[in-house]
Amino acid sequence: MDTFSTDITDLPEATPPAVLELADGDELQLRPGPVAKRLGDTTVRMLGYNGSIPGPTLRVRQGSEVVVHVTNHTDLDTTVHWHGLRLENRFDGVPHETQAPIPPGGEFTYRIQFPDPGLYWYHPHIREDVTQELGLYGSILVDPTEPDYWPPAHRDVVLTLDDLLLEDGAIAPFSRTETNYAAMGRYGNLMLTGGETDPTFTAHTGEVIRLWLTNTANSRVFRVTVPEARLKLVGGDSGRMEHEEFVPDVVLAPSERAVVDVLFERAGAFALEHRTPNRTYRLAAITVTSEVAEPPLTEQFAVLRTAPELVAERARLETWLAAPPDKVLAIVAEMDDPGAATATGPVTYACPMHPEVVSDEPRRCPKCGMKLMATTPPVTYACPMHPEVVSDEPGRCPKCGMKLMATAPTGASASHDMGHGAATPETSAAGHSAAHAHAHHHGSATADGIEWEDEMAEMNRATTTATMRWKLLDRTAGRDGLPVDWRFTAGQQVKIRLVNEMDSDHPMHHPFHIHGAGRFLVLARDGAPEPNLVWKDTVLIPTGQTVDILLDVTNPGLWMAHCHIAEHMHSGMMFSFTVDRAATP
């Protein structure tokens, strides 16, 4: 495999991000380039903007505009995408569509605008699977012009949530020529919170800390909590929630944001945690001292406010819920089975996620809907002299030095305990509710239609954009699954139905992202109206689910929409659509 440099010689050590407060018209130099990053007892070559991981946090005023001069110090082409910002199309950072790629040593100047308050971020839009994983991401905090837009808090803490895949102290290799881990996306085994492994924060008793969280992982969904503290969800992707809400935790898919106020009512040791159904990861330690925070905010923390601009949107919700969708977009996977093509002898088919599911014929897993993959019967090697010496691999007998010989399969692994008749998932084009009910039969690692872990890491590593094809198909009446070809006009509101189909070689969750053509509201999930509205640019569509969104189209240009699992985007899960300028009256 042709891989990227891992050399750390003479590289500057990665620093923590600076916070840059920028006024309207300010100019900024942004330099993506290699850094040496210390991770526990190993040091690896990563990438940073201006030498830091994450890149500098930009703090700006709503309605302002800043100029960003980017110089590419990395060894591969790049662009900068300003995620979630409704800006001018030519500064959206999409290679070959809105700009030419910035080559190594090249420059490009962006003029970025901040029409909406809230939390946004920036990252490359070329080989995101590599460069974002290696550290190219940074947060943008847009302060509202409206006073009291947010409830009072003592302090802002801006944190990216990420994971990194290490193998024997090195970052698992990337191919220069193709994206690997295309099936599930690259799940890491080391959590990075604000670029650090298990950082420590301190707080005062009674302090309200506002956490500004962005999931910058390639594929992992985070469920974040602070046990024994009180959490209040106040904002999402683009601004505040319709209703502030006390929550036990918040779920963030790749590229989603959450704004969470945390109240520490007593002194002691706390932790920011990521909790899956099976596992708890500590993301940060928080020490709360007995010193009391001033001014007291506990009473105001108890107040749950509502946002009038979103209450107004809810008043129109009934109409939108009743309306037929203007567009229907289906998510489907096609997965090659190299084992089936090369197998010579008898083949059995097994689920990569559920190895106990085995079949004589190609079909789908009744537990998760995934395509069963061909496996040749297992071969073991045994010593002809010492039959008790067995190995999975060819080798020599430690007792006598004789070459171990392949032995016939025992057949024990081919236990057809699932019963062939029950093997086909009860899905059909019309039977979507059955498909969704089916999704709840998943193992706990895939509870709620979310793949919390990579349960098929070996196979996932081997999948590439050549063998794994993620598709977005237009299922709008009359389109019959053709590629997407959308054209809207600024000022339009479009109801889009996103269907994560179970009749697919690899049913999985997808965070669906729409670039700055507009912003959207989630209207309903599987027909159930969304209980708490917020403007969004990314929505998590769990396995088998149907999500209706209302896209408020505002900005003309050629805009992308794609899955924000980096490897899925590079495997075809993307398209672009045109927004025409509204006719002038």
Ligand SMILES: [Cu+2]
């Ligand atoms: Cu995806």
